[in-house]
Amino acid sequence: MKVWTISFQDKDGVQQTHNLELEHRPSEEEAAQHLRPILFPVVNELDLNDLDGRSNAPTAEILKEQNAVRIISIVEASEQRL
Template identity: 45%
Template sequence: MRKWEITFLDHKGIIDRLELASDNQPTTEEAAVAVRTKLFPVTAKADLNDFEGRVEAPAVKWLEEQNGVRITDINEKP
């Protein structure tokens, strides 16, 4: 398994990082789900597409619109 570093801005605008193990580079949506699990563990299992207005990347949209969290980069760790 390769290790990936997800870089994101939290709701205060502070740069934070999260490590994720995966064989392939995570998509932005997969990274958003991992960040959501770290920052908001209570909502980690919520299926955000159960709500009105289905979107292709619900975790990304939810993090940005509801919490001001934005994923800025996904890089493989050496």
């Protein structure tokens, strides 16, 4: 399993990172779906049906437009062994 580092700008404009273990490089939507319950656990319970079928990345769009969270990059984390 590979480790991917998701860099994002949080609601306060501060750049943050979060690691995600996944076999393949996650899309922006997959990264957003992973981040949303961590950053906004209550919002995660909301229904996205209003964007279903109208957006390729409804979770990423909601995070950006309503929560001011923008995914900057998704890169494979380098494995560091000490």
